[in-house]
Amino acid sequence: MLSAVATFMLPRLAASDLMRTEAQSSQELVERLAFVERRAFETPIIRLAHEPVDLYAKLEFLNSVGSIKDRSAFWMLKRSIERGQVQPGTTIIESSSGNLARALAAFCKILGLPFIPVIDPLVSPINESFLRAHCQTVVKVAEQADDSGSYLKVRLQMVSRLLAEHVGTAYWTNQYANPDAMEAHYVLTAGEICRRLPNVDYVFIGVSSAGTVAGVSRRLKEHNPAIRIVAVDAEGSVIFGQPEKKRRIPGLGSSIKPSLLDHAAIDDVVIVNETDTIDACHLLLERHGLFVGGSTGTVYSAIRRYFPDRSRGRRPRVLFFCCDRGDAYLHNVYASSTPGATRTGANPRQVVDGRFARPASQRG
Ligand SMILES: Cc1ncc(COP(=O)(O)O)c(C=O)c1O
Numbered sequence: 001m002l003s004a005v006a007t008f009m010l011p012r013l014a015a016s017d018l019m020r021t022e023a024q025s026s027q028e029l030v031e032r033l034a035f036v037e038r039r040a041f042e043t044p045i046i047r048l049a050h051e052p053v054d055l056y057a058k059l060e061f062l063n064s065v066g067s068i069k070d071r072s073a074f075w076m077l078k079r080s081i082e083r084g085q086v087q088p089g090t091t092i093i094e095s096s097s098g099n100l101a102r103a104l105a106a107f108c109k110i111l112g113l114p115f116i117p118v119i120d121p122l123v124s125p126i127n128e129s130f131l132r133a134h135c136q137t138v139v140k141v142a143e144q145a146d147d148s149g150s151y152l153k154v155r156l157q158m159v160s161r162l163l164a165e166h167v168g169t170a171y172w173t174n175q176y177a178n179p180d181a182m183e184a185h186y187v188l189t190a191g192e193i194c195r196r197l198p199n200v201d202y203v204f205i206g207v208s209s210a211g212t213v214a215g216v217s218r219r220l221k222e223h224n225p226a227i228r229i230v231a232v233d234a235e236g237s238v239i240f241g242q243p244e245k246k247r248r249i250p251g252l253g254s255s256i257k258p259s260l261l262d263h264a265a266i267d268d269v270v271i272v273n274e275t276d277t278i279d280a281c282h283l284l285l286e287r288h289g290l291f292v293g294g295s296t297g298t299v300y301s302a303i304r305r306y307f308p309d310r311s312r313g314r315r316p317r318v319l320f321f322c323c324d325r326g327d328a329y330l331h332n333v334y335a336s337s338t339p340g341a342t343r344t345g346a347n348p349r350q351v352v353d354g355r356f357a358r359p360a361s362q363r364g
Helices: 002-009 026-039 069-082 099-111 125-134 152-165 177-194 212-222 259-264 273-289 293-304
Strands: 045-048 054-060 092-093 115-119 171-174 200-205 226-236 268-270 318-324 350-352 356-359
Touching: 002 177, 026 069, 026 099, 045 177, 054 177, 069 099, 069 177, 069 318, 092 152, 099 115, 099 125, 115 125, 115 152, 152 171, 177 212, 177 259, 200 212, 200 293, 212 259, 226 293, 268 273, 268 293, 273 293, 293 318
Parallel strands: 054 318, 092 115, 092 171, 200 226, 200 318, 226 268
Antiparallel strands: 045 054, 350 356
């Protein structure tokens, strides 16, 4: 028992010391990074009962901090430390109110690096609490959102100001343009798929910074050129050239076109509105027992629309990611007052043998 515990300890520091002290040398930073790496593991791929395809969900919410962004955060830190761009005492800066900020906050705490997340008023209460609990400085922009309700441009301006204040002592992970974010998914996420589900026919991937779709699509197309990659975006996002519109559910979409998208190999694009996203999140819980965040609902809705009928011949094998859990979306996706939350209130539906039916009391 003792030896099992010992294998999870750092060579020179007890885990409790890690949380408080700055790394004293580059060598110690590398040792702490190895500790973070040992906490990373492959996430399960499970089969869901779904017609007319063989549907597989990769449970990325089981990553140690809770989302698919653990992979990009870890890899961006790892590569910047290996290149010597991040050293003991370097301040990490990123514009994120969501999963990436959470993952960076947790990993930077272990590494003993200060992390400043730049967040905005749309941050979910649970994410803001998480960041304030783990970061000494959290910068929340107060300026007006742009016409589409997005704060991305304001947040990026704030990042520039912070970098100017910390010249030579800060590193901006820059998720929208950092090739390391794409490489994370090429090596880690897609590497697991090649090993565990090598004969998948379709992969549906939600897009925001485009790191996931770029890394996964490139690796899987190398592995199997016939594979189909379907990108999924939220209505109102500009990534695939649609008109910009106010979006309320964070996770997917963007008010800028991310440069990492140029590296992606995409066969089809499906755009999903917020009402369908919310319905699909509820369906995932009711039919499949998965309590997931908005982006997973968006992608599940796209899959349902893409394969509407029973297919003839071989059933395609379809994979998607459950990127995070639903907790941070209780106030929007899972709030009954949100548009599209149709199954609360007067006419609730029940699941009977996997199909929806009205309760007996309401049948005519
Ligand atoms: C929950 C969730 N799903 C999907 C994505 C999209 O991933 P990417 O930024 O790699 O395009 C994000 C990005 O923030 C996310 O938070």
